[in-house]
Amino acid sequence: MLRFIVRRLAWSIPTLFFVTFLVYIALRIGTDPVESYKRINPRVTPAKIQQYIEVNGLDPNYVRGYFQWLVNFVTLDWPRSIKGSREVWPQLKDALANTLRLGAAASTVGISVGLLLGIFAALRPGGRRDVTVNTAAFVGISIPPYVSAILLQLLFAVYWSRWFGSTLFPTSGVYPPGHTGFNLVLMLKHMVLPTSVVAIQIIAVYARYMRSSLLDVLSSEYMRTARSKGISERRVLFKHGLRNALIPVVTIAALDVGAIVGGLIITENIFSYPGMGKYFLSAFGEGDFPLLMPWMVLIVASVLVFNLLADVSYAWLDPRIRLD
């Protein structure tokens, strides 16, 4: 197992190089970084442009350019953003922290509630509670986040203030405008609505995963063997059923959580939540190459790490899977 992890991590380094090279080319073709720089800074001198090309690795030759960029990136000599000429890392770090906070909250709530609902539904297949959970999950999956977000904003901000005089939950940002410093209660209040929007989707998806996975397991022969032992129904379900039913779900969960690092683009924009998704959209809108490349590297790395995590968790849960 340890050897597998080490080898996979070693392999992820060339993968990271290759994928970032592709991303580099895609960004250069897609955004034309030099033109964007001139557009944002109209009165820039040719010398400045030349300097911009060098620090960002924007040589006309893509391969040479990529290696220039790589050297600067690895030596942590990151160029500043083209808009406002600000340092990239503090912005990226804040965006990542905000997204991880939102993603972790939504995943924790979403996956745990989803799994419970799935189990609840699978225990009485075809019964009233199964139909209820199924229908609710179907509705949850069908409502896009931009609809549920607006509905929640209407309910808890617009109507709530009309009925009770003040809004229950704020609808944008991490803190009220002008706020400085850390305040847990305020932060949590701001997270409630965006977390709910994301969690609704996750709950719906995982309720369905868990339901079908558990139904599969419940009809398997070893469950009958377990019952034939004369052990309690609860033990049959938890010791023999759930462990098997969780194998596919945990694997999917690891991949899904990895994808969240890329940001919840729609939700973050609706709630003006300064996370990875919002960071990407504004950087991409400006063609801000110095902001975009580190973002991309982070996404690629997180996909690689969570893929590894999915494999490891799979092998850990299922003794039939050997990693080597």
Added chain:
Amino acid sequence: MSESILQIRDLTVTFATPLGPLVAVRGVDLDVGAGELVAVVGESGSGKSVSFLAAMGLLPSTATVQGSVMLDGVQLVGASAKQMRSVRGRLLSMIFQDPLSALNPVHRIGAQISEMLRAHQKMSERAARARAVELLEVVGIPQPGDRAMQYPHEFSGGMRQRVVIAMAIANSPKVLIADEPTTALDVTVQAQILEVIQKVQKQFGTAVVLITHDLGVVARVCDRVNVMYAGRFVERAAVSDLFDAPTHPYTRGLLASLPQAGKERLVPIVGFPPNMLRPPSGCAFRARCADAISDCEHAVPELRAVGAAQSACIRAAELMQPR
């Protein structure tokens, strides 16, 4: 027969289906003496597995069970879930057809056996593990100590069936139901598994009900045979009588379809088993029976003594006469 350990009377199992009630087992009687090895033979869908799943209380909730199943003086039909739990695995255990899927893939073999032990006996985890290793040795698994730490996928089909047997006999049950225990296995392995079952029967005095469709298996190990067709027993006989002088046309058909050295062709039973949702009147086998007469339509034939055997064919005595 006086001290029968398992006594089934007028057992009827009905499944609620979208197409209406399906009566899979229609009034079955059976006595199994202590330590006896009895066969129940029949084709797929004849109700043989369902009868004993009903006795185990392992049928899905769509099934309704009527009649009586007495195990060592305890009525199992209508028993509470708690009572059934205490019977299952302690007095009555079952071996299933497919050893590949009967064991939980994510638990170690030893743990699965010791779970069975600890479900019914007060013993420490350690003692249960040690006993599990002994049981693996009883069923002929080499290096039982190491094997107990392995997972089911590390065992061959035959070895897995041995594990299932070890699990089933862990609490020395009075009756062991073996539901097609050799069907999923290679022929060479089949013989070994039958030997293990016989060994268990002799060593622990366990009564065994062997459910099978394979008369070859029956000939090898059993004392008495019960032939089932369309949810009813149509013939009961001692093994030798059954092979020498079958009394029911269905049994004759089964024997004729058995491969034998020197036999040119197998003779299959023509036609298909009846639709159990709309069973025919009278004898369920008459549509496929070459000897059927108009009287066969009138009433469902009861089991009646024909020589030493019992047959549910109204022409049994007549057809037995040499022609």
